[in-house]
Amino acid sequence: MIVTANSLAPDPVWELTRRYAADPRPSRLDLTLGVYRDDSLRAPVMDAVHAAERILLARRESKQYRGPSGHPDFTARMSTLLLGEELAERAIGVQTVAGTGALRLLAEFLAHFEPGRRVILGAPSYVNHAPVLRAAGLEIHSVPFVDESGLPWLEPTIDALRSARPGDAVLLQGNCHNPTGASLTSAMWDGLTDEIVRAGVVPFLDQAYYGLGDGLEEDLAGMRRLLARVPEAVISVSCSKAFSLYSERVGCALLLLDPSGAAGAMHTLEGIARTAYSQPPHHGAAIVATILQDEELEHSWRGELDRMRTRVASLRNGLVTGALSAGAPEAFAALRDQRGLFLSLPLSPTAMHRLQREFGVYGLPSGRINLAGVPGVAVDALSAALAEVAAEDAARGALVRAVA
Template sequence: MLSGLKAPAPDKILALTQMFREDPRDAKIDLGVGVYRTPEGVTPVMRAVKAAEKRIWDEQTTKSYTGLAGDPAYARGLAGMILGEGIDPGRTAAIATPGGTGAVRQAFELVKAHGRADATVWVSDPTWPNHITILRHMEMPTRTYRYFDDATCKVDVEGMLADLAEVAEGDIVLLHGCCHNPTGANLTAADWTRVADLLAERGATPMIDIAYQGFGDGLDADAAGTRLLAERLPEVLIAASCSKNFGIYRERAGLLLTVSDASEAGTVQLVLNALNRANYSFPPDHGPRIVATILGDADLRADWQAELEETRLSMLALRRQLADELRQRTNSSRYDFIADHRGMFSRLGASPDEVAKMREDFGIYMVGDSRLNIAGLNADTVPVLARAIAQTCA
């Protein structure tokens, strides 16, 4: 059997990372992989994370399994951070998962196993490539809806709503809660209201991937769209990640959170537990326990939020600097959108050939669709990137 296997196509982002590592130039810049870095190029361990790990080290007496759903304190803490106080906890059910990717996968498993057999999953064009990879692997019906206007570098709201007007009852609409990956262009509060109205009218269920809460406009502002849908609609699926906002990428701390009628939430929880049992049994605990420790302690939580805010503001400052540099170098407002986008990513609108030329001529590595990781820059490399863009892009 193994001798007949065919090698899968390489992951483009991972392949780009390997190319960067093999490039001997000292002045190369990695804007591909989606991790936060300090100006020194380090992805730090947050202060509160270190303190929480020390506390766990001192106090933990066992490494036995947690429950199938994971640590209840983790689910409560993260659900509260995402949904705020407007949702009755009795309407929710949740399971810890191996990272946000695990939450996405388990959400699709829930739809496939317990939803309508013919339900279509609608995804934005563009979206995080792994959404498509997972859906294709699971052989689930998918359709795309317009999202990003390449000409304006803004959300194509009218195109989005026109496409979603075709969703059928029971379909799943995958939305990015904030800091859209790969474009950085977000829905406004008014846009979220229109989306909620449309989904309610069509009887579709939103699935929200919220991987960057706190990286855009703040913890509460970044969750506003998710909270609106949870308040307005009878059912919502939420795939959350702690990789970015807690900086615990390798600990793989994710959560699949559902909102439904309170009379059904208990059954939903049992189904979610069974999904964990069938896929990987008991979920990882170390990362979720770090998060639960931080969210459950007022001092640790305050310190974590302060450092997260520093991280958010540093990315906004880099966006503003890059937009200003490009305005000066191109003598145009063409790239002003970079300052308006939020989160780690923006998509420049450069062609694949222009992206390749910037890599070859300047040692600047970004994904082929011109998605760049703002957090891979610092004050010294922003002018280098601006010069490369100005000299390369038509």
């Protein structure tokens, strides 16, 4: 038999999405997937993307093979955008099948040179981090990332760094932490950087939500200061969120390393890509490259991205303020300090199930909801629902910390 009893369990996020689709209630809310939606709950195509597609259509470019490294100008321009010109001079990279493809490619790259290499990973983290790292043959050293109030808690990571072996890796999300929304301060980034340099470990940076926290340059500042002080690093990049290109599957894997090892590293990246998917899809990368090649289009894109960020921040403040006004416990006040698409609620799985059952609000059992899936007209009703289920949690002594 091809299929045995050892089948994999369904992905919990997509399982909830399917359940939402089968729910007949017109007022139901899908707050599961990390997709930016406008106030009419559409996942809009950005104006800059539309303009870039018109340019590409007029060019009538060939659909020929591009090779395992994908679109070189896309990768070079993304490297400059994220790292800055000086750091980008030390970087090489390849286009990948979105951010998850970059994670897997870089994980296999690290495992290729040191099978079983240990990666320090803060918990909770993006639901796919641990499965991808393990599937690539890496060993995970899990440490807590946040304290009971929902703030970043770096002591466990620092302790792990101090006991790490040179060549181990530490995975850090660049900003807008998924799922907690916890944001590292400048001092925290600098303190972590000191320990990483001292330990000689490899920083593994995951950049998926740049521009959706405090602004594009602000969101990248901590990572750039870290990379300026280390001899080598790996960076996985997604264009799904910042360019709203979810189904185009656009990303890249970047390496910061000594130039003497660049050729061998590039051959290795291309070899891993060749055996996984041969080469990445071209269209989405061509869209991003076209935007970043054109000063006017890039200016338009930056403005749209900032408006997305502002709307999400406004929704966060409105929901938290509304829930507190409706009687939610004071633990909700800490949610104002979170950043990015997600709000990590201090609710039990029982409360999250009640939200789904009674109010048609679909979020993860961990308490994570996607703010951008909330239309403005639903803020008051959702705030009241959150306060109601939170009060029940508090009465049962089941209210959890301000993060999942």
